Amino acid sequence: MQQKSKLFLQALKYSIPHLGKCMQKEHLNHCNFADRYYHRIKLKKYHLTKCLQNKPSISELARNIPSRNFSCKNFLSSKQENEKPLSENMDAFEKVRAKLETQPQEEYEIINAEIKHGGFVYYQEGCCLVRSKDEEADNDNYEVLFNLEELKLEQPFIDCIRVAPDEKYVAAKIRTEDSEASTCIVVKLSDQPVMEASFPNVSSFEWVKDEEDEDVLFYTFQRNLRCHDVYRATFGDNKRNERFYTEKDPSFFVFLYLTKDSRFLTMNIMSKTTSEVWLIDGLSPWDPPVLIQKRIHGVLYYVEHRDDELYILTNVGEPTEFKLMRTAADTPAIMNWDLFFTMKRNTKVVDLDMFKDHCVLFLKHSNLLYVNVIGLADDSVRSLKDGKLVPMTVFHKTDSEDLQKKPLLVQVYGAYGMDLKMNFRPERRVLVDDGWILAYCHVRGGGELGLQWHADGRLTKKLNGLADLEACIKTLHDQGFSQPSLTALTAFSAGGVLVGALCNSSPELLRAVTLEAPFLDVLNTMMDTTLPLTLEELEEWGNPSSDENHKNYIKRYCPCQNIKPQHYPSIHITAYENDERVPLKGIVNYTEKLKEAIAEHAKDSGEGYQVPNIILDIQPGGNHVIEDSHKKITAQIKFLYEELGLDSTSVFDNLKKYLKF
Secondary structure, three states, rough: HHHHHHHEEEEEEEHHHHOOOOOOOOOOOOOOOOOOOOOOOOOOOEEOOHHHHOOOOOOHHHHOOOOOOOOOOOOOHHHHHHHHHHHHHHHHHHHHHHHHHOOOEEEEOOOOEEEOOOEEEEEOOOEEEEEEEEEOOOOOEEEEEEEHHHOOOEEEEEEEEEEEOOOOOEEEEEEEOOEEEEEEEEOOOOOEEEEEEEEEEEEEEEEOOOOOOOOOOEEEEEEEEEEEEEEEOOOOOOOHHEHHHEEEOOOOOOEEOOOOOOOOEEEEEEOOOEEEEEEOOOOOOOOOEEEEEEEOOOOOOOEEOOOOOOEEEEOOOOOOOOOOEEOOOEEEOHHOOOOEEEOOOOOOEEEEEEEEOOOEEEEEEEEEEEEEEOOOOOOOOOOOOOEEEEOEEEEEEOOOOHHHHHHEEEEEEEOOOOOOOOOOOHHHHHHHHHHOEEEEEEOOOOOOOOOHHHHHHOHHHHHHHHHHHHHHHHHHOOOOOHHHEEEEEEEEEEHHHHHHHHHHHHHOOOOOOEEEOOOHHHHHHOOOOOOOOOOOOOHHHOOOOOOHHHHHHHHHHHHHHHOOOOOEEEEEEEOOOOOOOOHHHHHHHHHHHHHHHHHHHHHHOOOOOOOOEEEEEEOOOOOOOOOHHHHHHHHHHHHHHHOOOOOOOOOHHHHHHHOOO
């Protein structure tokens, strides 16, 4: 696969400067996507006009023309008429030859079989199989492993190389120019390399290692251009060679491919329109193989593996073009395949290559070659409660270094089916310029992913939003974004429910919190039907007055109901005296209970305990949708810098510039 990719990239490189020039391509039987891994081209240089170097004579051409005897009276005129087209063809031939000779005779080097393994590169040099240290691969400093002349073949060349996992053996498939028959040799690597075995008529072959660290070679045996038999062989003291599988359907052939991570050896049973793949465990090759999906007429599929998941390139389903699907390795059947990536219309898949964090697709669209790189690293956030994927948006300066030491400000809402506000705010720009990381957590209860996303975070599912928020912050820390001692959390209005709940359940994740007009006393507020919005919001929070289940559920997460003596982050709360949506009474009640719990915890913590700061800033007048004031913004940012122990020398100068005060 890597060799095919290498040739593909070379084609991309030369396609523009050499547009319109002819490149010779060797055609091999079965040269389709299925057996792309095992066809190699001999290392040789060709001139475009090589075929015209020896000018043929008319007599030589005539010897190849069928002759007939005529017994008619106009024999002479007939002979002259027959020779006239031949003369015209030769004139045309001479014109083409003369024109080609005036063109630049460019040389194209076709890459031969080569493989890197460990610290060595294995390749063909002259008539020998050699290896050299990776950094010396372009020099003449190499070790000869085997001389191909020992096989007494006419112009042999190496078609494919495979190295055993621990580099005790190397296997090479050797062909000649005038035959597709291949011989596989196995060379034991030592101070004096020696050929350990030789197998005739081998097509594909791969190494695996068993539980006892013994190298096992699997190979396919080719008879009459068909590969139906699979063998496995061992060497050294425990030498054996046995048939592993035989395909009985003459319309199918078998080839072997080792997944890029060497976890599985795939046994691919293919026809022109149908495929069936078996997995041979790369750690236990003596165990029976596992069938991925029984052959279905018209369904083709090819398999790669990464992180206990199978990536399957297949034409199953509509449209009947190749698409990339994925499933867990322990549930490989077709019913478990999930669509992962689809191609554009009229796109041909040339090749696929798998890497640690990326899948590379080599494609041709409208006859143009291009590469599509698909990221595979799981940077998504999964809820701690049920594994649900949670969207999160993160901002930071691109040139930031050592993000783990940068301050982090997390924002959340998660209520009423409304999206978390991410509109531009000058003070946020100031923070990013000063090295902060901003993270927006789109938890359940909000509206980012539609109506169901909201439904999964309201009423008796409100704890889903809390689990999502906790997972977001933990994932940020795990991936190297800041750390708890430099993490602050902020929210407005109903977002205060999740923030207050997190402060009760996982205060160790945070150092500071800023809240504005926060909803913190859910239970008492929803039981007070005299408030203007209580009846309207029963569908969001539930009815604790008439439904005991709702009441008990709210008690589980309500910030005011779950305060306890423990360490809390420092909290700055901005409230408004005339707020009709979030009663000031509930905020004051929360603040007083919180201070009492902190004081009680401080008594038991001994000397040196740093008591968190709890600040309640009540703004006179105002309402729930008051405009941001310079004074309020300055107070909140000052609080964050002081609590996180940051230098605020330049930040307030930048604030004045952006806020224009």
